[in-house]
Amino acid sequence: MVFLNPGYSGERFWTDYSRYMQDAAGDLGIExxxxxxxxxxARMLGNARQVLDGEHPDYLIFTNEQFQGPVVLRLFENSKVKLFALHSTLTEEQQALIGGSRERHGNWLGSLVPNDEEAGYLMGRDLIALAKGQSTELLAFSGVKQTPSSILRLAGLQRALNEAPHIxxxxxxxxxxxxxxxxxxxIGLLPRYxxxxxxxxxxxxxxxxxxRAAAELGRELHYAALNNSDRVLQTRIDGRIEVLASGHFLLGACALVMLNDHAQGLDFVEHGGKDQVARLxxxxxxxxSKTLLKRLARPDIDMDFRQFSLLKHPQQRRYDCSIASLLE
Structure with a gap:
């Protein structure tokens, strides 16, 4: 299998993401x-072309970062490589134009994405609760405009705001x-509001x-954030960030479990559908946060990802990959 990781090779989130995938690959016997x-x-598509021009893998895992998914699908449409969208899949608008998984592009098996909209909602709901029912104002910082996860998290916040007219x-x-x-x-916005x-x-x-800006301006604010870096977990422990969402760093490893089952004859389409949302x-x-910080600092991941395989546990009807064991 090949994973077209969209992130920086020195970016903690995406390197941890790959580290968990490599650990799962070891458990499952995947190269x-x-x-x-x-x-x-351009680099992302260059990597895709490198795979196309080289020895073809059984599975190619890609993201729709910067909305590049359709280009990857077109590149591989005449190949025997099985494609799988991870972390972000094609938008509804893109799929209206070129079709969804297992439609026009028959070798596109499906997708696995995190519950970004739900995460944005939970963060918004818990942040709003800190206002204790008092009317106040909220400032939001979203990610890259062309990133599906950014769009979905912001949509989740809007859902929480719809339930809180006083905010x-x-x-x-x-x-x-x-x-x-x-x-x-x-620095520019806080004095304005x-x-x-x-x-x-x-x-x-x-x-x-x-x-950092608020400290320089002498403002005391309540914060909600999302991720699993040592820094943010410590900040949550210290209480300087009061709402924190985490868990999606396991998503790639969960996808490998699904694809390994698929390679052995168990199609995930019969266990949750071809396009799935992992509630990670x-x-x-x-x-x-303190428990997670200690677990993520260990050099050994100490998780057997075979525990999430439906081939190993046929009594389960759906995939249920989670960070629960990391929080124990």
């Missing part, structure tokens, strides 16, 4: 190669996942940028 796209659409969203900006960009935006007390951030880096993202409290 896995990871090619990093360095967040560059006003003053502005949602695209911090592009970057601490420095969010810092520069917050003196009534803002809540900050929702689609990842941890942007939250840190806003926190969840909010974590201080105690859970």
């Amino acid at each position: 896995l190669k990871v090619l990093y796209g360095e967040r560059d659409p 006003k969203l003053v502005q949602a900006v695209h911090g592009e996942w970057q601490e420095q960009r969010a810092y520069e935006q917050a 003196p009534q803002v007390s809540l900050v929702w951030s689609a990842n941890d880096e942007m939250a840190f940028g806003v926190m 993202l969840r909010t974590v409290n201080r105690t859970q």
Whole structure:
């Protein structure tokens, strides 16, 4: 199998993501190669062409980062390589044009994405609860505009806001996942909105940028963020970030379990459908954050991903990969 990782080769989230995939590959007897796209659409497609021009893998795992999914599908439409969308799949608009999995592109088997919309909602709901029913204003920092996960998380926040008419969203900006960009935006926005007390951030880096700006401006704010870096987990433990969602770093490993079962004759389409949403993202409290921080710091992952295989556990009807064991 080959994974076209869209992230930077030095980016903690995406390198941890690949590390868990490699651990699962070891458990399952899979040969896995990871090619990093360095967040560059041209590099991502160059990696895809490299795979196409070389020895073809049995499975190619790709993302729809920067909406590049359709190009990958077109590149491989005449090959025998089985394709699988991971982390972000084609949007409804894209699928209306070129079809969904197992339709026009018959070798596109399906997809596995995290519960980004639900995560955005849970973060928004718990952040709003910190206002204790009082009217206040909220500032949101979303990710890269062309990233499905960014769009879905923001949609989840909007759902939470629809349930809380006493909270006003003053502005949602695209911090592009970057601490420095969010810092520069917050330096300009916070003085403009003196009534803002809540900050929702689609990842941890942007939250840190806003926190730096708020400290310089003498503002005390409540924060919600998402990720699993040592820094954000420690900040959740310290209480400086009061709402934190995490868990999606296991998604790639969960996909390998599904594809390994598929290679051995068990089609996941019969166990949850061809396109599935893994409910990996969840909010974590201080105690859970402390446990997760210790587990992720260990050099050995110490998880047997075979436990999630439906071939190994035929009594289960659906895949249920989760971080529950990491929180014990």
